[in-house]
Amino acid sequence: TRRDGHAKNLGKTRVVQPGELCMLLWAYAVAKPRDCPPGWAQPRRVEQLSSNDKKAELLVEDDDFDFVTFVELDDDSFSNSRIESDEVEISKPYESITSRLFDAAAIAFCQGEGAAVKKEVDNNGEERMTLLKSCTWKELSNIAWSFATRGAYGTQESEAMMSFFAKEATRRIRHCIRQSTTSQSSGTDSQEDVCRILPRDVIQIAWALGTMESDNVSIGDALVNLVDAIDEYWIEGSKDQRPLSKWTSADLVQMVTALSHGRLDNQSVLGAVYAESLERLRSMENAQRKPLKAFSTTEISILMWAQARLYLTPKFGDVYGAFPSAASRALLQQMKSNDNRDKKSTRGNLFPASLLHQSGLGPQEQANLAWSLTILENYNHNVVTLLQNIFHAASSNDEGIIQLEHAHQLWQSYFLLSKDCPSAVKFVPDEFSQYLEQKWNIEKSRRKQSSSRHRSISQTLDLMRVAHRNEYDEDVDVAIVLEEDSAWTHTAHTDFDAKSEGNLRVAVEFDGPHHFTVMASTKNDLALMESGVKITPRVLGHTVLKYRLLKKKGWTVVRIPYYEYDKIPYWASMERQRYLQRALKTHDMIEFSGVDISEYKVMPPTRHSRFD
Numbered sequence: 234t235r236r237d238g239h240a241k242n243l244g245k246t247r248v249v250q251p252g253e254l255c256m257l258l259w260a261y262a263v264a265k266p267r268d269c270p271p272g273w274a275q276p277r278r279v280e281q282l283s284s285n286d287k288k289a290e291l292l293v294e295d296d297d298f299d300f301v302t303f304v305e306l307d308d309d310s311f312s313n314s315r316i317e318s319d320e321v322e323i324s325k326p327y328e329s330i331t332s333r334l335f336d337a338a339a340i341a342f343c344q345g346e347g348a349a350v351k352k353e354v355d356n357n358g359e360e361r362m363t364l365l366k367s368c369t370w371k372e373l374s375n376i377a378w379s380f381a382t383r384g385a386y387g388t389q390e391s392e393a394m395m396s397f398f399a400k401e402a403t404r405r406i407r408h409c410i411r412q413s414t415t416s417q418s419s420g421t422d423s424q425e426d427v428c429r430i431l432p433r434d435v436i437q438i439a440w441a442l443g444t445m446e447s448d449n450v451s452i453g454d455a456l457v458n459l460v461d462a463i464d465e466y467w468i469e470g471s472k473d474q475r476p477l478s479k480w481t482s483a484d485l486v487q488m489v490t491a492l493s494h495g496r497l498d499n500q501s502v503l504g505a506v507y508a509e510s511l512e513r514l515r516s517m518e519n520a521q522r523k524p525l526k527a528f529s530t531t532e533i534s535i536l537m538w539a540q541a542r543l544y545l546t547p548k549f550g551d552v553y554g555a556f557p558s559a560a561s562r563a564l565l566q567q568m569k570s571n572d573n574r575d576k577k578s579t580r581g582n583l584f585p586a587s588l589l590h591q592s593g594l595g596p597q598e599q600a601n602l603a604w605s606l607t608i609l610e611n612y613n614h615n616v617v618t619l620l621q622n623i624f625h626a627a628s629s630n631d632e633g634i635i636q637l638e639h640a641h642q643l644w645q646s647y648f649l650l651s652k653d654c655p656s657a658v659k660f661v662p663d664e665f666s667q668y669l670e671q672k673w674n675i676e677k678s679r680r681k682q683s684s685s686r687h688r689s690i691s692q693t694l695d696l697m698r699v700a701h702r703n704e705y706d707e708d709v710d711v712a713i714v715l716e717e718d719s720a721w722t723h724t725a726h727t728d729f730d731a732k733s734e735g736n737l738r739v740a741v742e743f744d745g746p747h748h749f750t751v752m753a754s755t756k757n758d759l760a761l762m763e764s765g766v767k768i769t770p771r772v773l774g775h776t777v778l779k780y781r782l783l784k785k786k787g788w789t790v791v792r793i794p795y796y797e798y799d800k801i802p803y804w805a806s807m808e809r810q811r812y813l814q815r816a817l818k819t820h821d822m823i824e825f826s827g828v829d830i831s832e833y834k835v836m837p838p839t840r841h842s843r844f845d
Contacts, residue, residue, distance in 0.1 A: 251364055254338055255372040258379040265331050267384030271447035271494055278637040280672070335385035339394040342376075346397045365397055370405075370430060373398055374437035381441035386450050395445060399455035402438050406430065406462040410470065432484045435463055440487050443494035449747075454759060456495045460502055461756045463488075468505045477509040485510055486532045493539040498750040498771055500549060507545070507552045510536055514559040518566065530567055530593035533560050534602050541605035543750065544774040557606060561615040568592045568622070582618045583660065586626035596630075599623045600639035603646040608774040612654040620650065620657040628665035641676060644669035645778060652785055677707055686743050687711065690793065693809045697819055700725040701741075707783060711741035713817075722819045740788040741817065745795050748776040752796065770796065791817055807831075
């Protein structure tokens with residue numbers, strides 16, 4: 234009977250199909266996504282910009298209190314996003330049903346994977362397919378996307394699973410490269426189904442890995458190897474002058490976002506993405522109708538953010554000098570096409586604030602564009618006009634609220650533009666600029682906790698009797714105040730009046746790994762490092778911006794990069810003193826004992842030390 238058959242099946246374990254598990258994870262990721270963007274330690278914060286309520290008016294006048302409306306979270310919406318390893322750790326929330334589901338799925342996909350696992354074979358002597366290897370390209374990409382969207386990689390199993398996904402994707406791409414080489418040499422044109430790769434499937438896996446890297450989750454060299462395989466398959470292996478011409482605009486944007494989050498300086502892939510993007514922007518200008526592969530305004534803002542994030546300047550190619558102007562021109566053209574006003578009612582180059590929203594430039598896009606264009610410092614007519622419209626729209630916010638992170642970006646941009654390009658912010662009302670400055674000062678005066686590396690530098694300076702302050706205003710890691718004509722920093726003021734005129738203010742900035750591109754961004758870099766070659770990573774855009782802000786405010790910035798300081802053993806206090814003696818010019822001579830002394834020497838241009 235049906236009941237007896239059902240009873241017999243109760244004791245059997247049903248094999249999980251990857252397609253079913255993929256759909257389940259995708260559904261939960263959409264329903265319960267992470268609450269924090271990649272790399273953030275807390276959710277977005279929203280504040281009232283203006284209000285008729287008397288309470289709100291009082292709060293604006295009170296510097297010690299913020300009228301903040303925090304995003305409301307349910308018990309299951311906490312993400313496992315992490316912050317930098319050298320910053321303060323936050324406690325992990327309790328494990329929800331959804332988190333347990335993702336962890337169980339990660340364990341299932343890890344079964345039979347890894348070099349230490351003995352491979353199982355079937356009756357024919359062939360290697361048995363694991364759950365991971367039986368996934369299609371679409372299933373691999375959707376599962377990786379689900380884990381990144383959920384932020385569900387806070388366990389060893391999920392981290393291992395994502396690493397296995399990257400290795401499997403890399404293996405399949407390299408298999409296709411070998412198949413293509415074999416077909417060309419033999420004169421045949423046949424390809425296996427596994428070689429029918431859609432760019433979006435691979436790029437989505439790369440984006441998930443980049444998101445993990447942004448959240449400080451260790452993925453080893455998985456992303457580097459995957460991006461190298463993408464480069465070899467689509468760019469190096471192409472005979473077309475535009476190797477990425479068949480990629481969609483979304484593919485280009487997601488690829489560069491993956492590299493930005495992962496801090497990868499793969500110039501071959503980046504150059505190809507921005508060269509193709511620039512061609513499409515130019516074709517948008519000349520087309521009477523919007524091309525099929527045209528960028529949306531949001532996508533253009535993301536491309537600009539990625540260029541600024543990785544600090545891609547004309548030094549690395551002409552395309553990076555031309556792109557900001559072309560992007561600004563495309564955005565202005567989009568706004569102009571949506572403008573139905575009478576020409577007599579126009580006010581110069583300014584569009585109504587509502588027109589930016591109508592064109593797809595919301596508060597997030599406006600803040601990112603202002604921040605990005607300020608970092609890149611390409612202030613031509615198109616860029617200046619776009620900046621004027623962004624600040625006009627931001628200061629004319631009809632909703633009366635602003636996200637604090639956007640306010641901070643706008644203030645950084647406004648402050649530097651008011652010094653370097655005043656015409657870009659000439660229409661900004663004083664009330665709005667004062668409000669942005671107030672919010673920035675409150676943010677920077679918050680109580681901070683020094684990282685272990687900051688404390689190490691401070692302790693070393695204490696041993697050297699150099700007066701200083703930790704976590705000073707403007708997020709200065711270690712601040713030192715000297716007489717303007719001081720020759721050595723050990724003469725620093727102990728009373729520490731940093732705002733007094735006639736003093737020389739020194740900001741000692743420790744730059745951890747997240748201030749730079751990764752040490753090895755390509756397989757060639759990895760090979761060089763293994764052979765003992767020293768590779769210096771590039772500084773990222775947000776760090777360049779911070780140093781410009783400090784210099785404009787009168788600070789002399791001295792950088793202490795992690796790849797120099799971390800090489801000195803933690804127990805070698807004398808070596809750390811020698812290093813800071815060179816970096817900060819602390820003393821003419823330091824006596825450690827009767828026979829062990831350290832004389833001051835200028836830091837060599839190579840910045841090599843005895844530990845290199």
